[in-house]
Amino acid sequence: MSFALVVNGHAHQIAEDGQTPLLWVLRDTLHLTGTKYGCGIAQCGACTVHVDGQPMRSCSLPLEAAAGSQIITIEAVEGREADALRAAWVRRDVPQCGFCQSGQLMSAVALLRVKAVPTDDDIDRAMSGNICRCATYNRIRAAIHDAAGSSPSQAKTA
Template identity: 65%
Template sequence: MVSFTLNGEERRFDGDPETPLLWVIRDAERLTGTKYGCGIAQCGACTVHVDGMTRRSCITPIADLEGSSVTTIEAVSGREAEAVQTAWTAIDVPQCGYCQSGQIMSAVSLLQMNPAPSDADIDAAMAGNICRCATYQRIRQAIHDAASSLEG
């Protein structure tokens, strides 16, 4: 049995310890905001925060999370999260929206670590997040806008 915190609530998973976190989140916990994209940690659709850091949930065995705190898109919060969500909406970042939970989780983490990122910082932090609709310019602009809103 693996005990961990999910979105602020204690959880226990009594299944195969090699089960990827993504399937625990989606199937066992019924939280569908975190998406399955590629299954090999290359697209970023499954990005969550584990103990405050981004993690690809599709390749993270639940056994690795004993005692950890996991945050999904459903519960991400704080100044950075609010700034990112506001900026995303203001400039209409999503098109199909499939990748957006992973994009937002990565952007929030970036701004928590670097409140004034350059284009190069943004590109490096977001490199593992693929957008099928190619909204990369709007994603970068939204991160800049979110960072600017945090300055005030």
């Protein structure tokens, strides 16, 4: 069977089993390797992509469920939020090993698109499904505040 996908603005016909996880289609068929495999059970967030604007775990999303959706991966995420986050990530020296970073950034972009000035609680909720084995959570939170143009104390009163 063949499934229609739009990934990073490009239409694709994918001839794979409908139960194939979207992650493997992205990595193995489309050669978009920025999306990482971490746990395979949607618990770590390394495989996060945007599906119709929502952050989703591509390791547990079957191809047939993703068909017809607009999919954006780390290779093509753009806009004010993405640019601000990338700059803040560098400024705060967030990555250590870097393995989780594409998923972290995709989740953070989604957060800032719905909550321009998030509180610490907003950030903790939005990022709770993203595991960083290097434990850079404080830098991740600070970088999200930087990208939003707020400090944690400003966000708490907003």
